[in-house]
Amino acid sequence: MTSPYAETEAILIAKAQKGDRDAFGELVRHHHPGVVNVVYRMCGDVELAEDAAQDAFIQAWLHLPSFRPGTSLRNWIYRIAVNAALDVLRREPKTPPVDLETLSMPDSLAGPEIVLLEKERAFAVQQAILSLTEANRSVLTLREYGGLSYQEIAATLNIPLGTVMSRLNYARDRLRELLAPQLINMEIANG
Amino acid sequence: MVKHITPWLNAYLDGELPDAQLRQVEKHLAECDECQAKLEQMRNLSALLHETAPTGEFLPTGRFVANLTLNLPRRPEHSRPRKALEIGWWLIPVGALGVWLFFQITFSLSSVIFTVSETGLLDNGLSWLQGNPLQTRWFSLAMDLFGGQLGFTGKFILSALNDLSLFIQDMTSRFIWQVLFATLYLGWLASWWWRQSNQAIPASAVPQS
Numbered sequence: 016m017t018s019p020y021a022e023t024e025a026i027l028i029a030k031a032q033k034g035d036r037d038a039f040g041e042l043v044r045h046h047h048p049g050v051v052n053v054v055y056r057m058c059g060d061v062e063l064a065e066d067a068a069q070d071a072f073i074q075a076w077l078h079l080p081s082f083r084p085g086t087s088l089r090n091w092i093y094r095i096a097v098n099a100a101l102d103v104l105r106r107e108p109k110t111p112p113v114d115l116e117t118l119s120m121p122d123s124l125a126g127p128e129i130v131l132l133e134k135e136r137a138f139a140v141q142q143a144i145l146s147l148t149e150a151n152r153s154v155l156t157l158r159e160y161g162g163l164s165y166q167e168i169a170a171t172l173n174i175p176l177g178t179v180m181s182r183l184n185y186a187r188d189r190l191r192e193l194l195a196p197q198l199i200n201m202e203i204a205n206g
Numbered sequence: 207m208v209k210h211i212t213p214w215l216n217a218y219l220d221g222e223l224p225d226a227q228l229r230q231v232e233k234h235l236a237e238c239d240e241c242q243a244k245l246e247q248m249r250n251l252s253a254l255l256h257e258t259a260p261t262g263e264f265l266p267t268g269r270f271v272a273n274l275t276l277n278l279p280r281r282p283e284h285s286r287p288r289k290a291l292e293i294g295w296w297l298i299p300v301g302a303l304g305v306w307l308f309f310q311i312t313f314s315l316s317s318v319i320f321t322v323s324e325t326g327l328l329d330n331g332l333s334w335l336q337g338n339p340l341q342t343r344w345f346s347l348a349m350d351l352f353g354g355q356l357g358f359t360g361k362f363i364l365s366a367l368n369d370l371s372l373f374i375q376d377m378t379s380r381f382i383w384q385v386l387f388a389t390l391y392l393g394w395l396a397s398w399w400w401r402q403s404n405q406a407i408p409a410s411a412v413p414q415s
Contacts, residue, residue, distance in 0.1 A: 140254060183216055
């Protein structure tokens with residue numbers, strides 16, 4: 016039996032544009048992991064990211080009839096997702112104080128000290144990304160977590176290629192400064 | 207003084223450099239410890255960003271899709287006026303091209319008929335199409351006032367000036383028509399391109415710098 020996604024994306028888009036919810040569900044199934052990854056890094060909070068992802072896919076559903084076939088659905092959805100994440104952050108700008116003890120992390124066989132260190136590192140990375148401006152954060156997350164090329168980021172955010180490069184340079188420079196202790200630990204651990 | 211390639215390191219790391227710059231960067235990296243160290247830092251940063259897992263657990267994709275498809279709202283139906291506008295929008299270039307073709311064919315046919323008729327090949331067969339010889343107002347007035355006093359050369363010069371004047375009028379009107387159609391068509395193309403590149407994006411808040 017072939018996977019439901021074996022039907023080409025173009026066919027699913029055409030069906031979904033006509034109102035086929037199952038076809039849209041297949042599209043969501045395919046793009047959900049990438050979208051969640053990007054909006055999580057934009058929001059820095061799992062619940063906000065879930066809300067943003069849901070908003071993004073609902074907006075995509077509502078506006079799908081105006082989607083131009085032949086262009087990249089992924090880029091189109093990522094653009095909606097980035098904007099949805101920013102909207103969610105504007106609606107709920109207050110970030111609750113984080114208790115590292117209560118943060119849940121993926122199951123690990125490591126001891127409690129290592130787990131705590133991992134939590135601290137994850138929290139530091141999250142905070143460093145959140146400290147970037149929205150414009151720089153959008154470019155960084157689309158590159159690092161969305162895996163988009165510079166050209167795709169430029170098309171997705173509707174900005175010139177040179178702006179993508181300069182924002183990415185700035186964002187990475189800033190992160191290197193903010194995450195210097197973690198980077199030094201990494202260098203030491205790697206020998 | 208060594209010129210470092212720091213601004214290109216990000217693009218190098220992301221595999222976004224064109225061949226010529228790529229070779230330049232690789233050559234420089236082979237000789238420059240400072241840039242090598244910087245590249246290593248950047249690699250570590252990228253690894254750090256990817257190694258750190260989200261601090262929380264997301265809904266599994268299957269459940270997310272199930273919840274979402276249950277909550278999908280109904281799409282607003284396109285109203286009739288909007289559909290009519292869409293059809294009208296596509297009729298603009300078709301109509302402009304049709305009118306332009308009609309004028310081009312009419313102008314070309316009349317030129318051919320006039321030329322053939324001038325050579326006398328049609329005898330009087332199509333004289334009804336030609337009507338009276340074309341005259342400008344100033345030429346008619348000049349002929350009425352001074353026609354009797356002018357000799358052959360004078361009449362010839364006036365007639366040549368009349369033809370030139372008619373030719374310029376004809377060219378000007380054609381030029382204006384062409385410019386009007388070209389403007390209409392190019393304007394439509396530009397707005398079509400603009401619509402295509404700004405296809406509906408729900409949230410209007412594109413990140414600002």
